[in-house]
Amino acid sequence: MAVVQETFAELKTLGLEEVDPDVAAILGRELDRQRGQIELIASENFTWPSVLEAVGSAATNKYAEGYPGKRYYGGCEVVDEVEELARTRAKALFGAEHANVQPHAGAQANMAVYFAVLNPGDRVLGLSLDHGGHLTHGLKVNFSGKLYEFHHSGVSRETMMVDYDEVLAKAKDVRPKLIVCGGSAYPRTVEADKFRAIADEVGAMLMCDMAHFAGLVAAGLHPNPMEHCDFVTSTSHKTLAGPRAGFVLCREEYASAVDRALFPGMQGGPLMHTIAAKATCFRIAASEAFKDYQRQVRANADALGAGLQEGGLSILTGGTDTHLVQLDLRATEWTGLAAQERLEECKLTVNRNTVPFDERPPMVASGVRIGTPAATMRGFDESDFTEVASIIVDSLADGADVPALGQRAVALCDRRPLYPGFRGYTTYVA
Numbered sequence: 537m538a539v540v541q542e543t544f545a546e547l548k549t550l551g552l553e554e555v556d557p558d559v560a561a562i563l564g565r566e567l568d569r570q571r572g573q574i575e576l577i578a579s580e581n582f583t584w585p586s587v588l589e590a591v592g593s594a595a596t597n598k599y600a601e602g603y604p605g606k607r608y609y610g611g612c613e614v615v616d617e618v619e620e621l622a623r624t625r626a627k628a629l630f631g632a633e634h635a636n637v638q639p640h641a642g643a644q645a646n647m648a649v650y651f652a653v654l655n656p657g658d659r660v661l662g663l664s665l666d667h668g669g670h671l672t673h674g675l676k677v678n679f680s681g682k683l684y685e686f687h688h689s690g691v692s693r694e695t696m697m698v699d700y701d702e703v704l705a706k707a708k709d710v711r712p713k714l715i716v717c718g719g720s721a722y723p724r725t726v727e728a729d730k731f732r733a734i735a736d737e738v739g740a741m742l743m744c745d746m747a748h749f750a751g752l753v754a755a756g757l758h759p760n761p762m763e764h765c766d767f768v769t770s771t772s773h774k775t776l777a778g779p780r781a782g783f784v785l786c787r788e789e790y791a792s793a794v795d796r797a798l799f800p801g802m803q804g805g806p807l808m809h810t811i812a813a814k815a816t817c818f819r820i821a822a823s824e825a826f827k828d829y830q831r832q833v834r835a836n837a838d839a840l841g842a843g844l845q846e847g848g849l850s851i852l853t854g855g856t857d858t859h860l861v862q863l864d865l866r867a868t869e870w871t872g873l874a875a876q877e878r879l880e881e882c883k884l885t886v887n888r889n890t891v892p893f894d895e896r897p898p899m900v901a902s903g904v905r906i907g908t909p910a911a912t913m914r915g916f917d918e919s920d921f922t923e924v925a926s927i928i929v930d931s932l933a934d935g936a937d938v939p940a941l942g943q944r945a946v947a948l949c950d951r952r953p954l955y956p957g958f959r960g961y962t963t964y965v966a
Contacts, residue, residue, distance in 0.1 A: 567960035578907025668722035751775025755830035778817025843925025872901030
């Protein structure tokens with residue numbers, strides 16, 4: 537590693553490329569990677585240039601432990617405004633009585649709810665990870681599984697969709713203090729009203745983790761879980777297309793408990809530059825242009841699912857109500873891992889994922905999770921995703937011509953350029 541030779545005065549005026557060309561080059565290569573392949577990981581997206589600017593803003597310099605008007609540091613009067621703006625916009629966007637925009641990620645958002653209303657050892661009921669749930673919904677090696685007595689329900693073997701009779705039976709048997717619905721690999725509508733009825737029958741609180749489909753909720757394309765839940769948690773970087781972060785929505789009666797759980801319970805100073813970016817994200821998500829984007833996300837998911845099935849591949853539940861499609865490869869010779877690696881060779885980035893009742897371990901898996909938000913952000917439409925489906929089908933066929941398939945993917949990318957004129961990082965001008 538080269539020794540920094542610049543003077544103190546120079547360091548205060550130089551940009552990244554001048555101070556650290558190694559990191560600048562790496563970031564440039566990462567942008568090249570994103571531009572030159574089709575991003576199909578359902579939990580990833582390309583955010584707006586305005587959000588990139590906010591994340592790289594001067595607000596990163598401000599420590600602001602506490603909440604607007606109640607900080608432990610001086611000089612917070614300006615950043616108070618941006619956090620209050622983010623909270624107000626989040627509440628309006630999702631019809632919530634209270635919003636906390638300080639969680640660093642979705643995992644912290646879920647943790648905050650648990651810390652707010654549960655004691656170690658309390659019982660919680662959620663969707664099993666291998667049936668579409670999330671690791672913070674009680675995986676044994678995760679904090680949630682270590683601190684709380686999680687029990688799990690699953691999907692029907694016949695439909696691969698949530699079996700609400702099973703959820704009710706499990707809830708009656710377990711008598712959980714909290715029921716968690718939502719997940720990370722469930723392609724169908726999360727029917728929060730049905731979970732609410734079950735929660736009421738057993739006297740449980742209800743939380744929905746809408747991290748994956750929050751953008752669809754904002755656009756009115758998925759039922760709003762806030763209407764039925766005590767708590768709703770989410771990330772801001774998946775279908776919402778904002779910065780990598782999380783937030784919590786809740787009923788007013790739980791507002792103080794949630795806020796205390798986050799600070800001082802589990803986090804110190806919030807990331808004010810990211811909160812600024814969340815405020816911008818929520819403003820965009822309230823626009824008609826964002827609704828148009830989400831409608832295209834949904835249309836593209838339907839086109840992708842139809843193309844995969846027409847090509848002879850199986851997808852869970854036979855379709856999707858959201859932004860994600862899950863390949864079920866159990867009837868083929870492919871594992872999820874092998875398919876992921878083959879598709880990456882063909883310039884398609886996906887992730888392996890277990891399917892319900894999977895007999896393979898998670899690191900190998902029998903499924904592939906595919907999402908449409910990032911490619912839709914590039915401008916992909918239904919015809920593009922029909923071609924994407926065709927590339928996937930041909931990639932997993934015997935005798936696949938990998939170089940030719942990669943060229944087909946690159947041709948799509950060339951027609952739909954990503955961040956024209958951007959270098960991979962903002963440029964500082966002294």
